Amino acid sequence: MRCLLFLFLLVFGADAAGAQQMLHRRVLLMGSRFDLTVVAANDIAGNAYLDMAIGEIARIERLISSWDPNSQTSAINANAGIAPVRVDRELMELIERSIALSELTDGAFDISYASMDNIWKFDGSMVRMPAPEVVKKSVEKVGYKKIILDTKKQTVFLSQKGMKIGFGAIGKGYAADKAKELLMANGAVAGIINASGDMNTWGKQPDGSDWMVAITNPMNKNKAFAELPLRQGAVVTSGDYERFVEFDKVRYAHIINPQTGYPATGIISVTVFAPSAELADALATSVFVMGKEVGIDRIDQLPQVACIIIDDQGAVHKSKHIRINEK
Ligand code: ADP
Numbered sequence: 001m002r003c004l005l006f007l008f009l010l011v012f013g014a015d016a017a018g019a020q021q022m023l024h025r026r027v028l029l030m031g032s033r034f035d036l037t038v039v040a041a042n043d044i045a046g047n048a049y050l051d052m053a054i055g056e057i058a059r060i061e062r063l064i065s066s067w068d069p070n071s072q073t074s075a076i077n078a079n080a081g082i083a084p085v086r087v088d089r090e091l092m093e094l095i096e097r098s099i100a101l102s103e104l105t106d107g108a109f110d111i112s113y114a115s116m117d118n119i120w121k122f123d124g125s126m127v128r129m130p131a132p133e134v135v136k137k138s139v140e141k142v143g144y145k146k147i148i149l150d151t152k153k154q155t156v157f158l159s160q161k162g163m164k165i166g167f168g169a170i171g172k173g174y175a176a177d178k179a180k181e182l183l184m185a186n187g188a189v190a191g192i193i194n195a196s197g198d199m200n201t202w203g204k205q206p207d208g209s210d211w212m213v214a215i216t217n218p219m220n221k222n223k224a225f226a227e228l229p230l231r232q233g234a235v236v237t238s239g240d241y242e243r244f245v246e247f248d249k250v251r252y253a254h255i256i257n258p259q260t261g262y263p264a265t266g267i268i269s270v271t272v273f274a275p276s277a278e279l280a281d282a283l284a285t286s287v288f289v290m291g292k293e294v295g296i297d298r299i300d301q302l303p304q305v306a307c308i309i310i311d312d313q314g315a316v317h318k319s320k321h322i323r324i325n326e327k
């Protein structure tokens with residue numbers, strides 16, 4: 001009965017032009033804040049969509065979290081250097097795409113960065129630089145080429161003991177894409193999935209206007225320097241201004257260069273526009289590692305992708321395809 005009523009309201013709402021409502025919800029998932037917005041005919045339909053999005057993100061978190069000891073990702077890590085682990089096709093495909101992104105970025109993006117997590121802490125607890133030998137040693141366990149996939153058996157094997165994978169730089173984007181996909185498939189006309197700056201939109205606001213995104217300069221957070229419409233695609237900003245360490249006046253971001261073992265320097269924020277949040281998320285992280293020149297050069301070669309970089313001097317750098325009206 002409830003189900004019938006819900007369907008009726010949905011159909012009725014779709015016919016009644018102009019009667020749309022916008023609903024929001026803020027939840028903590030994947031260790032991050034998710035701000036969800038959906039446009040629906042009424043509260044009941046809107047809340048059902050919000051519940052659906054939350055269920056989907058929580059499902060993905062259970063699959064990919066390396067903090068949850070019961071996840072398939074944790075099983076892969078626990079079996080590093082020991083045995084291949086059979087996983088769901090969905091996780092297998094996410095790992096395949098992650099490896100493709102490593103190739104695309106010459107290894108700047110690498111989910112096997114995770115074994116270095118225990119030497120760098122960006123929560124304020126670190127008081128000195130790790131010893132160079134320690135950093136050098138940590139890099140030995142990193143390398144996407146050492147992730148062995150068997151697509152037929154659907155297994156993942158980290159070939160070296162101590163290796164670890166983590167989806168910190170792609171998981172939120174993936175979850176935002178999947179939540180959007182699910183809601184669209186179920187008839188939600190418009191919405192925004194904002195995973196702490198990993199943003200995905202579809203449709204339009206109830207008044208017919210485009211969703212707008214504001215880009216702020218971290219050097220002056222109160223003032224957006226650009227505002228632009230976002231249709232269909234995704235925009236991701238990487239650069240958690242609270243998460244960095246500083247030694248000898250050098251600021252180290254919470255993104256680590258897999259080749260050197262040292263955190264990226266020189267950039268404080270990267271915003272990437274791309275057709276999917278997953279791609280934008282991974283590329284934003286990669287640009288940090290590649291640096292502004294190589295980063296922009298690489299972004300310029302990709303169709304439908306653009307970026308804005310803010311360096312540690314507060315200067316703004318834009319890729320070729322960016323056309324924004326600065327305020
Ligand atoms: P944000 O914290 O703003 O979401 P990112 O999307 O760039 O930033 O993700 C940063 C996270 O990605 C780090 O906290 C870490 O978990 C992971 N990471 C760090 N360096 C790399 C790397 N080179 N490749 C892939 N993931 C990384």
Ligand code: MG
Pocket residue numbers: 168169170238280281282283284285
């Ligand atoms: Mg990222």
